[in-house]
Amino acid sequence: MPSTFPPRTDPLWRLTAACDADTRPDRLDLLVGVYRDDTGSSPVFGAVAEAERSLAARSPSKEYLGPAGNRDFTNALTRMLFPSEDVRARTLAVQSVAGTGALRLLAELLAATGPDRTVHLGTPAYLNHRTILTAAGLRVREYPMLLPDGRPDPNASLAAVATAAPGDALLIQGCCHNPTGAAMPTQSWEELAHAMAERGVVPFVDHAYFGLGDGLDADLEGVRRMLDILPEAVVAVSASKAWGLYNERTGCAIVVSDDPARRALAHSVLETTARAGYSQPPDHGARIVHEILTRPELRTRWSAELDSMRLRLGHLREGLTDALVRRTASAEFEPLREQRGMFLRLPLSEDQMGRLRDEHGIHGLPSGRINLAGVPTLLVDRVADAITRVHGGPEAARPVLTGARG
Template sequence: MHFGPIERVPGDPILGLMESYAKDANPNKFDLGVGVYKDAMGLTPVLAAVKQAEQRLLDRQTSKTYVGGHGDSTFGQLLSELVLGSDSRLLRELRVGATQTPGGTGALRLCADFIKHCLPGRGIWLSDPTWPIHETIFATAGLKVGHYPYVGQDNRLNVPAMLAALEAVPKGDIVLLHACCHNPTGFDLSQADWKQVLDVVRRRDLLPLIDFAYQGFGDGLEQDAWAVRLFAEALPELLITSSCSKNFGLYRERTGALLVCASDAQKLLDVRSQLAFIARNLWSTPPDHGAAVVAEILGNPGLKSLWADEVEGMRLRIAQLRSGLLEALAPYGLSEHFAHIGVQRGMFSYTGLTSAQVQQLREKHSVYMVGSGRANVAGIDATRLDALAKAISEVCTA
């Protein structure tokens, strides 16, 4: 028996939550687990800009042949401009290059293998907590994974502890930072905080990897890029993973990129040669459709304007859901207790609910969220905020 010794591993907890939610027969159930945006109808829509771009591609495309190892070059250029700004000095100096990947997760895996292969012996440092996939991707690639404090047991952002920990990180190691809409907590650094982090990174000669998965969902498309652009202008080298899953609604199309900022154009070519080699052995060439859609949108002023309006609409709806939930909790005397929900940014909230309270919400009220208390605010039904608040109040006062 060849497969006899193979053991079963636990399934992904979030995907398992999806299955439990699907099996729940309660018509009044809440899905606050999986990280997808939902509109007022409870659907994850195909954006109008995406629909129009797809139609244009359908009418115009004449081939489905492979794209190159770095993917669609137009996509890479336009996404780099979106992330760094069209007037970025790095773009003019040919110091930045984008390698298209299967989603932001693929960008992270490419980055992990690049570090392992080209920067041997370097460790990577993640926030505590962070997106669980961060942990497994870098560990699976064989990197030594460390952690720096971010949000503590009191459910508060702890910048002094974060800075102190980064001061102790070995020189040359990689530190992963969330550009905005921190997953899973929703707590973001202020501009003053970012400047302090940059100071430590520069003095300790650390290599930043900025994960940029939610551009436009925090304070706006330009505002959310502030920290990324700060680091890109201040440092000679930088890694950025960018995802188009959320802001373009291209979840299943698996569209993302790894952006590398190098000290000069020649060194960038060296790095990109290594990335192409690694990517060839991971997925050969990336999927084209999502990237072609993004390139069509970003390359057409009318479509780009429509898309930007749609992203802003999603951002505002999430912000309104946060404030609406706080208002719904007020009659139960809990608005102050959960005031942090209004401070957090993006789709996710570290609610502060305990694992026992999360379990009670699931069993008694069919409210599904991750055991850590992370809730996908973008999954809340705005018409049922009162019912959700009532359920939360019952488990908080039990």
């Protein structure tokens, strides 16, 4: 069919295709947010494999579940996310096609219930946030969320709320910010919640990396405190990272409201949107998560596996930061220690990231974001050498004997 519009491709997948075409045997793919172990594999959790064996032995039905998906899954997930019975009593949840699907469902809900609504989005932002919001017909107002040294500006979100109109939404990443690795202290969540309550601003929380920052409960504490304060919120949840279910496309769209009538309206909009978009979400990943969360021995095993991933990421971050500080004698890399989760945002320009790719076979995003989990422990020094060379520090690539700790 003829079109007057030029073809568009997602920049991340375009870069991924270029990485796949790189034939250098030592090239490193640090692009896509997938957890990898030191062998370069994205492992299946032991708890996930056991849950799958158990589900296969019981041969659960494959019948339709409806647009809201697996209610056992959404109930178990909301119990884990929100221990407060008061919060859960104000909550409705529908299963979605991963976290991206949850974001789109909730964006459609915000657009349907607030045609003049603006979503305030801190930048740098996750690549897909603006695309999803604008596709739903929402206006987006961006604001800078970082200080010049790369650390998060503690007042940026408060300033955005102060200029927002009643009914506007503020998009907040729950933890381990993508792409900056920024983490918001619990006290800041409470301050922000009070400011939003006063202004009438709705939080739109994107929670994808819980468990990979400071621990499962610590990563969820901020949003839990916020929901204790605010009458309404929407929360998009992904099961991709915390359970390693990347290609199972498992997520959840959650609405919290004090008003039962508004919850009923929200449920209707979410189901109608899902029905028009994909009819209903896939069930396999949802059954796996439900099985893990409701069997104590599997939940304990899953929690330990998730914690081991978090600890490895911490060791890699400290090791790479130590190596960069030693090589460059620059304080510019010190803020990397404060970042959390799977991603590390390097203080490199787009041109320097291009040199990292072209000269050293290390593929990251032009923004400076790399997937830290894609760095094998034994290659920390090689990565540090390459970063130092493109950064141009005074002691570029000085040999050292130690790599990442742990």
